Every structure is written in C-alpha cells, then in structure tokens.
Amino acid sequence: MNKDDTKKEMKSSPGFNRRSFLKSVGGGVVVLFTTAPSFSLAEESHAVSAAGADSFNAYLRIGDDGRVTCFTGKIEMGQGIVTSLPQMLADELDVAVEMIDMVMGDTDRCPFDRGTWGSLTTRVFGPELRAAGAQARGILLGLASEKLEVPINRLEVRDGVVFDRSSQSRQITYAALTKGQAIASDMKSPAPVKSASQYKVMGKPLARLDAIEKVTGKAVFTADIRLPGMLIARLLRPTAHGATLNGLDTSAAEAIDGVRVVQDGDLVAVLHEKRHVADRALLVLKPDYSVPKSTLTEDNIHEHLMSMAPAGVPITNGGDLDEGERLAADVIEHTYQDAYVAHAPMEPHVALASWEDGKMTVWASTQSPFGLKSQLVSELGLPEDKVRVMTPFVGGGFGGKGSSPQGVQAARLSRITGRPVQVFWTREDEFFWDQYQPASIIKIRSGLTRAGKPAFWDYRVYFAGARGSEQHYDIPHHRTVAHSRGWNAPPGSHPFATGAWRGPGASSNVFAREQHIDIMAAKAGIDPLEFRLQNCSDPKYIGVLKAAADRFGWKPAAGPSGRGVGVACGIDADTVVASMAEVEVDPKSGQIGVKRVVCAQDMGQVVNPAGATLQMEGCIAMGMGYALTEEQRFRGGEILDLNFHSYGLPLFSTQPHIETILIDSADPEPHGGGEPAIINMGAVIANAVFDATGIRLFELPMTPKRVKEALLNRV
Numbered sequence: 001m002n003k004d005d006t007k008k009e010m011k012s013s014p015g016f017n018r019r020s021f022l023k024s025v026g027g028g029v030v031v032l033f034t035t036a037p038s039f040s041l042a043e044e045s046h047a048v049s050a051a052g053a054d055s056f057n058a059y060l061r062i063g064d065d066g067r068v069t070c071f072t073g074k075i076e077m078g079q080g081i082v083t084s085l086p087q088m089l090a091d092e093l094d095v096a097v098e099m100i101d102m103v104m105g106d107t108d109r110c111p112f113d114r115g116t117w118g119s120l121t122t123r124v125f126g127p128e129l130r131a132a133g134a135q136a137r138g139i140l141l142g143l144a145s146e147k148l149e150v151p152i153n154r155l156e157v158r159d160g161v162v163f164d165r166s167s168q169s170r171q172i173t174y175a176a177l178t179k180g181q182a183i184a185s186d187m188k189s190p191a192p193v194k195s196a197s198q199y200k201v202m203g204k205p206l207a208r209l210d211a212i213e214k215v216t217g218k219a220v221f222t223a224d225i226r227l228p229g230m231l232i233a234r235l236l237r238p239t240a241h242g243a244t245l246n247g248l249d250t251s252a253a254e255a256i257d258g259v260r261v262v263q264d265g266d267l268v269a270v271l272h273e274k275r276h277v278a279d280r281a282l283l284v285l286k287p288d289y290s291v292p293k294s295t296l297t298e299d300n301i302h303e304h305l306m307s308m309a310p311a312g313v314p315i316t317n318g319g320d321l322d323e324g325e326r327l328a329a330d331v332i333e334h335t336y337q338d339a340y341v342a343h344a345p346m347e348p349h350v351a352l353a354s355w356e357d358g359k360m361t362v363w364a365s366t367q368s369p370f371g372l373k374s375q376l377v378s379e380l381g382l383p384e385d386k387v388r389v390m391t392p393f394v395g396g397g398f399g400g401k402g403s404s405p406q407g408v409q410a411a412r413l414s415r416i417t418g419r420p421v422q423v424f425w426t427r428e429d430e431f432f433w434d435q436y437q438p439a440s441i442i443k444i445r446s447g448l449t450r451a452g453k454p455a456f457w458d459y460r461v462y463f464a465g466a467r468g469s470e471q472h473y474d475i476p477h478h479r480t481v482a483h484s485r486g487w488n489a490p491p492g493s494h495p496f497a498t499g500a501w502r503g504p505g506a507s508s509n510v511f512a513r514e515q516h517i518d519i520m521a522a523k524a525g526i527d528p529l530e531f532r533l534q535n536c537s538d539p540k541y542i543g544v545l546k547a548a549a550d551r552f553g554w555k556p557a558a559g560p561s562g563r564g565v566g567v568a569c570g571i572d573a574d575t576v577v578a579s580m581a582e583v584e585v586d587p588k589s590g591q592i593g594v595k596r597v598v599c600a601q602d603m604g605q606v607v608n609p610a611g612a613t614l615q616m617e618g619c620i621a622m623g624m625g626y627a628l629t630e631e632q633r634f635r636g637g638e639i640l641d642l643n644f645h646s647y648g649l650p651l652f653s654t655q656p657h658i659e660t661i662l663i664d665s666a667d668p669e670p671h672g673g674g675e676p677a678i679i680n681m682g683a684v685i686a687n688a689v690f691d692a693t694g695i696r697l698f699e700l701p702m703t704p705k706r707v708k709e710a711l712l713n714r715v
C-alpha cells in the first residue's frame with residue numbers, strides 16, 4: 001500500500017459517531033483526540049493526520065468512581081505498553097498507576113488505529129496520550145476551582161485528590177468532581193505537558209502490570225476462549241506454496257462421527273467439537289496437488305534475486321563519488337547476504353469467530369485489529385457496524401501478525417457452519433504460512449585515503465529496504481541506493497510470502513555496514529572503536545559507543561587482536577544503540593560461542609527503565625538467532641523447516657552474559673525501544689569473530705559450516 005492509499009484508507013475508516021459514542025460512555029470526563037498513525041508497514045514513515053472534525057481515534061475517560069480508562073486500538077503482545085502507557089497517563093493526571101485501566105484492540109469500543117508495529121506506540125501515540133491526560137487534568141482543575149471556590153493557581157493534585165495548597169483540608173476527589181457530569185472535550189491542539197523534573201512515575205522502573213497474570217497462567221489469549229457449541233477447525237495445508245488442488249477425497253474424514261468438512265474455494269477445513277478428532281480427520285483427507293517445478297533453494301536464491309532486482313532509488317547522496325575514488329589509495333569491495341528468517345512467535349496465529357444475529361465477532365491474535373476488520377468487511381461483504389474484532393493478549397508478533405488470515409478463515413467457517421469456530425495454526429502451519437524476513441543482498445564499495453580516512457562510500461541494498469542503511473559516519477563522498485522498498489519486490493522474486501521482521505531490514509543493513517566499517521578500520525591499522533569515533537561527529541553515537549566501551553572495559557587494538565571482541569552501532573526507531581561482544585570460536589566444530597554482550601542505547605526519555613531493559617535483553621537473545629542459527633530452508637515453494645527440531649532457535653544454554661545501559665539522555669522525547677538492540681547482533685558477532693580468528697563471514701546466519709569453510713579458505 002502506498003502513502004496516498006494509506007491516507008485514503010484513513011479518511012474512509014469509520015470513526016465513532018461522536019454523539020452516539022458519548023451517549024454510550026455515560027457520565028464522566030472524556031477527552032477525544034486524534035493521534036498520528038503510522039503508514040503501512042511497508043512504508044518506513046511515521047505519520048499523517050486523521051481526517052474530519054468529527055473524527056477521533058483515541059480517548060480517555062475519568063469515571064465517577066475516579067478510575068481512568070484509556071481506550072486505544074493498540075495491542076499488547078509482550079512489548080510492555082500495557083504498563084508504560086498507564087505510566088504516561090499517571091504522571092499527567094496525578095493518579096496512581098493502579099487507578100488506570102487499559103482497553104485495547106476492540107474495534108467496537110476503541111477508536112481506529114493503523115496497527116501496533118515499528119516501535120511507534122511510545123514515540124507517536126505516547127505524546128498524544130500525555131497531552132490528553134494534561135487536558136483532562138485541566139478540566140478537572142477547573143471543576144475543582146468552582147467547587148472549592150479556590151483559584152486554579154492555588155490548586156494541586158495528588159493521587160486523584162485536588163486540594164488547596166494553603167489549606168489542604170479543602171479538597172475534593174476526581175470521583176466527586178465527575179459524579180453527575182457528562183463533559184466531553186475535543187483536543188484540537190496538544191495541551192502543555194509536564195517537564196521531566198515533574199515526573200513521579202515516568203522514568204521509574206515498574207514491574208509489568210500483566211506479569212502476575214502471565215506467570216500464573218491466568219492471562220487470556222485467543223486460544224483460551226471457549227464459546228458454547230464451538231467447533232475446532234483444522235486446515236488443509238498445501239504441500240508447497242503455489243500448489244494447485246486438483247481433487248480431494250473427503251469420504252474417510254466425513255465417516256468420522258461428528259466431523260464436518262468444509263471446502264470453500266481455497267479454504268479446506270475439517271471441524272469437530274474436539275481437537276483430537278479434528279486432527280484425526282485431517283490426516284485421512286486425500287488431496288491431489290500439482291506443484292510447479294522450481295530449482296530455487298537457499299543455496300541459489302541470492303543469484304535469483306539479483307536477476308530480479310528492480311531499479312534502485314537513491315536514499316542519500318553527498319559529495320562526488322568519482323572525486324572520492326580519485327582520493328582513495330585503497331578500494332574495498334564486498335557483498336553481504338542474509339537469509340529468509342521466520343518469526344516463530346511463542347503463540348502461533350489463532351482466531352475465534354462467532355456469527356450471530358447477522359454480526360460477525362472475531363477474537364484474534366493480531367497486531368492490527370482494525371486491519372483485520374477491514375479484511376472481514378471486504379471478504380464477507382458486511383457493513384462496518386456488523387463486524388467486531390477483539391484482541392486479547394498476543395503471544396509475540398515481531399511483525400508476523402500484521403496480517404491476520406486466520407481471522408478471515410475462522411469468520412468464513414463460522415458463517416458457513418452457523419456455529420462459533422476456532423482456528424489455530426499448528427507450529428507447522430505457522431512456519432508454512434509465515435511471511436518471512438526476505439533474503440537480501442548488500443553490495444558496498446568504499447575507499448580509504450593514504451592517511452587512513454574514509455574517501456568514499458557506495459552502498460546498494462537489494463530486497464531488504466533502506467531501514468538501517470543510514471550513513472552516520474563522516475564520509476565526504478557517499479551514495480546509498482535501495483533496490484526495492486522493504487519486502488515489496490517484483491512478482492516472482494520470492495518463492496513464498498515475505499514481510500516485516502523485527503526492525504525490518506535493519507539487521508541486514510547493519511550487518512553489512514558495520515562489518516564494512518570494521519574492514520576499513522583493519523585496513524587502516526586502527527582500533528575499530530577509535531576508527532568509528534574518529535569518523536563520527538554525532539554526539540549520540542559518540543555517547544553510546546563510549547558508554548558501552550567503558551562498561552565493557554574496551555582496550556584499543558587494531559584487529560585481528562586474537563581476543564575475540566567486536567563493536568557495532570546503529571539507529572532504529574530514533575534510538576541510537578551501540579553493542580560490544582566477546583566470542584570464542586571452536587576451529588574444529590566451527591561453533592561460535594558468544595560469552596558476553598554489552599549494549600548501550602540512547603532512547604531519549606525512558607518511560608519505564610525496567611521495561612526498556614527487558615526489551616533490550618529480549619532483542620539480544622532473539623538476535624542470537626538470526627546471527628547464528630536461523631535460516632529457512634526450502635525447495636521451490638516447499639518449506640523444509642516446519643518445526644523447532646530443524647529450525648534453529650537460540651537456546652538458553654547458548655545465551656551470553658548480557659549487560660545493558662540506558663543513557664541519561666538530554667533528549668526530552670521518548671523513542672522506540674522494541675527493536676533497536678536487535679539490529680547490531682549480526683554485525684557485532686561477525687566483527688568479534690574476525691578479531692578472534694582473522695576470518696570474515698559475509699553471510700547470515702554464521703553457521704558452523706560457514707565458519708569452517710572460511711577457516712579452510714583463510715589465506
């Protein structure tokens with residue numbers, strides 16, 4: 001979807017009717033506001049304004065019990081916003097975090113939201129939410145001033161109680177102020193918010209509000225929901241992507257008592273009230289597929305992709321490359337490759353649909369409940385008000401739950417059968433129907449002057465997109481060109497679907513850029529940290545590099561030093577991040593052991609340091625996978641890795657000692673924390689491997705086989 005299409009969709013997306021909405025809310029103080037949603041995932045951009053004076057896409061309510069409720073289309077999938085958003089509101093409203101309730105991802109109760117991805121919630125939605133809280137506080141202070149007959153400038157608020165500074169016995173609660181009131185306020189412009197020096201909740205570590213529910217098993221995910229008369233659906237999975245179903249013998253499945261087989265176009269499912277019976281029925285279906293011939297595998301995919309590469313689009317351009325080449329005493333040229341990587345969330349895609357009284361209600365594990373609603377309206381031909389999507393807790397997404405085919409599948413089956421239907425993908429289904437991180441290629445040609453300074457930088461990225469390719473070093477003559485926007489590629493490029501994968505494209509780009517910078521440093525005979533500091537003037541990069549080096553105990557030496565230490569840095573979601581790693585390499589097995597990782601990030605205002613630390617640790621742990629073990633193998637459209645026995649996720653036993661640093665930033669705005677720490681992992685490990693062994697690994701993942709081949713070919 002392009003930017004213009006996104007704007008049209010947003011303008012046509014049904015907002016709540018203001019009058020009917022306020023009637024349904026009842027008493028209390030309500031602030032309506034319009035956030036600036038992100039574009040589609042493929043657009044690596046932030047925001048447009050939603051349309052219409054009568055439109056709003058977020059609101060909060062302070063009820064006559066004094067509780068604050070925030071209604072938002074954002075969803076909680078493990079990233080922690082169910083905690084950090086209440087922290088933001090608590091500071092602006094001067095209430096306890098425990099007094100705030102979050103209603104998330106319900107299309108009948110929450111206003112429109114484009115989706116939860118790109119680390120946009122905190123940095124885009126967060127400031128708007130804070131401003132709404134500030135406006136609500138202003139309204140309540142005005143009411144209190146009238147009730148207490150005290151000028152507003154003499155009033156203070158503590159834990160939802162407004163009092164007169166000069167006579168604290170003169171006080172009134174938010175709850176008392178809202179009783180009998182029905183006040184709605186449209187936030188036409190952002191209300192002034194508090195400064196960092198006034199925060200009492202933001203910036204303080206807070207344990208996750210959903211932690212007890214999740215560790216005790218009380219948290220409700222879509223797979224936990226049961227409805228009377230519900231059927232379990234198991235889906236017939238093709239033998240390969242692109243396969244055609246020529247015929248289907250359902251007789252054996254239909255002979256099983258209580259089993260129903262549904263064939264609706266491309267959708268084939270067996271349904272039963274009990275899961276194990278549906279499983280058995282699926283096994284006795286006899287499909288006849290024809291599969292298109294293809295010679296593509298993970299071994300030749302990069303050659304194929306280069307043959308399909310579209311024309312490039314300049315991302316950055318400065319100086320004169322020809323002049324840079326004339327200045328260069330050494331020219332360095334390398335190609336870097338990345339593999340298809342699965343999302344592999346803990347919770348596979350799940351949906352439950354119920355068709356009742358002409359209305360379709362769907363519970364789904366999705367990052368985009370309103371996107372799913374639009375799909376259902378289109379697919380089922382229903383009016384907007386006859387479709388409702390609800391999103392309980394989601395067990396991980398990483399970009400893979402931006403689309404929600406299982407929600408559409410469940411809805412189609414429910415309408416056909418007239419009963420509630422739950423569709424949950426097995427782990428094999430999840431791997432087969434996943435939208436993988438695209439395989440990609442990056443080509444870099446650069447030069448050094450006789451003095452060891454960068455002379456030029458010519459960077460081309462194919463199929464990964466531009467995210468993470470930013471040039472933050474001081475190289476006078478440079479060009480960066482992207483051949484494809486993210487995972488959008490010419491038809492026939494990929495043998496199966498590709499999509500957003502945590503920090504889309506950034507890990508691939510940083511793997512290439514930061515290795516190439518290391519190669520230049522080694523060629524110049526300069527310590528890789530010092531080379532970066534000498535050729536970067538951005539204070540944030542300098543700050544995170546020095547903070548990481550100080551904690552790591554970095555000792556300068558030109559590589560390879562034999563110590564097995566590496567450094568890398570980058571930016572994602574406006575957060576600057578530096579990583580250092582220590583590795584050991586077993587020359588016999590080719591195994592890379594990562595012993596220690598130190599990561600420093602400057603993410604501006606840190607809303608919840610405890611949550612930010614968890615995100616950084618999670619990124620580092622997950623990054624071990626794409627760096628060392630994760631690669632989807634295939635033959636044409638046939639997926640060869642359909643479960644964890646062959647798809648190599650990182651193990652607890654392979655995790656390094658992790659240390660994280662949150663920079664005390666002068667930047668007053670919060671930035672994204674869900675993805676930055678993952679983007680350096682491939683590069684920092686590769687650079688540490690070079691320092692340990694003198695070999696360069698130009699392809700992800702850095703498997704034992706590739707390590708041994710590089711050791712054998714070492715000159």
